[in-house]
Amino acid sequence: MMALPRFFCPIPLQINTIITLPPEVAHHAGRSLRLKEGTRIILFNGLGGEYHGTLLFNQGTAQADLDFFDSQNRGITGxxxxxxxxxxxxxxxxxxxxxxxxxxxxxxxxxxxxxxxxxxxxxxxxxxxxxxxxxxxxxxxxxxxxxxxxxxxxxxxxxxxxxxxxxxxxxxxxxxxxxxxxxxxxxxxxxxxxxxxxxxxxxxxxxxxxxxxxxxxxxxxxxxxxxxxxxxxxxxxxxxxxxxxx
Structure with missing residues (x-):
């Protein structure tokens, strides 16, 4: 199974919300990776955990419909x-x-x-x-x-x-x-x-x-x-x- 695209998104994130992606994230997802609407993606803001959602395009604006939070923080324990x-x-x-x-x-x-x-x-x-x-x-x-x-x-x-x-x-x-x-x-x-x-x-x-x-x-x-x-x-x-x- 292919890993979902992950993006660092330095803004407040919360499940059951639709957020507008920052310009650099939107460019990376839409232009560089050419992801289509409906693609499952992962966002994280560096504060812990990650947010899963669906990529949307609303009148040319890239958004994410966040529906799941995974609290796991990968890495070492020390x-x-x-x-x-x-x-x-x-x-x-x-x-x-x-x-x-x-x-x-x-x-x-x-x-x-x-x-x-x-x-x-x-x-x-x-x-x-x-x-x-x-x-x-x-x-x-x-x-x-x-x-x-x-x-x-x-x-x-x-x-x-x-x-x-x-x-x-x-x-x-x-x-x-x-x-x-x-x-x-x-x-x-x-x-x-x-x-x-x-x-x-x-x-x-x-x-x-x-x-x-x-x-x-x-x-x-x-x-x-x-x-x-x-x-x-x-x-x-x-x-x-x-x-x-x-």
Whole structure:
């Protein structure tokens, strides 16, 4: 059976109502996908659950007749935050998309000393909007009903000033303990994890010292040195599996 078309619809939704679809959703459904009147669709607004209904066209206006609410929220049961150093090119796009698919709760982009990509002003604002669109699109595709939270680009200093100490794990090929060993040791007490993932050139010695100073445990993941676009996704998936969060 083919999956029903899903659309992120950031407006109040309620069953037994007919709503007018926002222009971008209407364009996607009617123009891009060429869906016909009477097609069953799913809408979600990122607050939890999803609404099933029938696509209607009223004098050229796309609408949805909502008749069923499914409260299920697909994803993992724990909270994973990626503290991800800014990566170059389209790598950040890939990281964000896959983080959504893996069930990551929160992604915090960090302006690291060795980050090749430098963003500020209007360029940064446009990139943040672009990343948010990726989150919405990946949620539509993956069946996720609660959007991953994306923080503004910040420095490590800003991050530590605004975040209380949690389970900080620094991805490090020469770490003191394997990720699996650490997770098994703390299996019963973990419900949230922060993974610190460096840029292409790795965290600088100063940054590493700062992360460890704030209580992070260095964890290694196998014998391979993972690329920045691979590390966070691999560690998040492994953690969710080991902790039975899936």
């Amino acid at each position: 909270n994973i935050t990626l503290v991800q150093a800014l990566a170059s090119g389209d790598k950040m796009d890939w990281i964000i998309e896959k983080a959504v698919e893996m069930g990551v709760s929160h992604l915090i982009p960090i302006k690291a000393e060795r980050s090749v990509l430098q963003l500020s002003g209007t360029r940064l604002e446009k990139r943040q909007q672009h990343w948010q669109a990726i989150i919405q699109s990946a949620s539509e595709q993956s069946g996720r009903n609660i959007l991953m939270t994306l923080s503004p680009l910040q420095t490590l200093k800003q991050f530590f000033q605004s975040t209380e100490h949690a389970n900080y794990l620094l991805a490090d090929p020469e770490g003191d303990i394997s990720l699996t060993h650490y997770l098994n040791q703390h299996h019963n007490s973990l419900n949230n994890i922060y993974f610190f993932i460096g840029p292409e050139g790795g965290w600088s010695p100063k940054e590493t010292e700062e992360i460890v100073k704030h209580g992070a445990t260095r964890v290694r993941f196998g014998d391979s040195i993972l690329r920045t676009e691979t590390a966070g996704i691999a560690l998040s998936s492994a953690a969710a599996s080991v902790l039975n969060w899936r």
